[in-house]
Amino acid sequence: MKIKSILLYIIGVLFLFFGNKNFWNDLKVEKEKEKIRQKESEAAKINIKKKFEVQSLQYDSINGQWKNPHFYFQLINVSYVNFSPANKAKKTVIESNDDENASDSQ
C-alpha cells in the first residue's frame, strides 16, 4: 500500500514536469536566446580588440630604454582653453605706420 502511494506520487511529479508542454517550449526558447547572447558577446569582444592597434615595444639595451618604433598619439592635458568668439579676442598688434585708410564700408 505504501509503495503504491509512493509510485503514484512519483508518477504525479513526472506528469507535472514532463506533461507541461509550455514549460519545455519556454525552456528551449530560453536556451536558444542564451546561445545568441553568448555569440553576440563574443563578437563584441572581437570587435573591441580590432579597434585597438597593438604596438610592440623594442628594448634599447644600450640606453636601457623601451622604444616604440610605431607612430603613436599621446594625450596632452592642455588645461583651460578659451573658446570664446573671435570678436571678443583681444589681439594687440604692433604697428609703426602713421597713416590710416578711410573707406565708406560702414
Added chain:
Amino acid sequence: MPQTANKLYIAQTRFIFHCHCKIKIPIEFSDSILDNCFDLMECIDKQYNSHREQSYFDLINRHAGSWVTVDQTTINLIRQLIRISEVTDGAYDITSVPLIRLWGFYDQGVKSMPSPKAIEEALRVVDYKKIDIKENQVMIEKGQEIGTGSFLKSYAVDKVAERLRENGITDAIINVGGSTICGINDENHTRWQVNVPDREEPIYISNKAFCLSASANNFVEINNQRFGHILNAKTGLPSATVQAGVISDSAFLSDALSTAIFALDQKTESKVMEKLKENFEFTYFRK
C-alpha cells in the same frame, strides 16, 4: 615739421557698431587702456544703438506715440542732431529710418525702385520736428523711427578720445569702420595721414576728426542701377553725391555733417552750406 620716424604703437581692432574699430596708441602704454576704451565703446553701443534691444533709442522707437524716459546723454544727442537737421533744412534727419528701409538698405531684399506714392508715404513720418522732448522724456510720433547709424559710432569715438587724453596719451588714432577717423597729436607727431579712396591727395588731421560719407561700397542695385545708402530726407531720393568728407574738432559733428552734406541736392547746396558754415566750424570736400 618734426616727425618721429618708425615710432611704435600698439593697436587693437574689434567688431563693434557693425564695423571694425581700431585704436592705436604709443607702445609705452599698457594695452589695458585699449581694453578700457573698447569696453567704453561696447557700453555706448549697448546703451544707445537703435538696433540693440532695450537701448534708449530702441525704447523710443518701440514706444512711438508714448513718452519714454531716457538719460541726459540721449537728450543731448537728440538736441544736437535736431540742430543739425534745422540748419540743413531737413536734408539730414535722424527719423529717416522708414525711408532707408523702403529703399532696402537694411535687408538688401528690395529689387525694384520704390514708387513715388510709397516714398511720399514714408516721407510723412520722416520729420525731426515731430520729436518731442520734455525734461528727461522723449516721444516720437507713431510710425516714426530714429536711426543711430549716422552719429553713434562717432559719438563713441569722441568719448574714447577723451578717455585716451585722460590717460595722458597725446599721440593716438581711432579708426571706426574707415569712415570715422580721429587723430590725437603732440609736438613729436604733429599729424596723421588719412588715405581717402578715389582721391589722389591724402588728408592730414591733427587733433581733429575726419568723417567720410560715400556710396562706393554702400548701395543697393535696382534694375542694374546703383543707389547710394544716404538719402535726402526731404526728397526721399538717394543723393547723386559720390563722396563727402568733413574735418572738425568732434567726430560726432563730422559724421553728422558729412552725412548731411552728402545728402544735399544741387538746388539747396549753396544755401545750406552757407548756413552750416555760420553755425559750425569745419572744413569739407564734396564731389
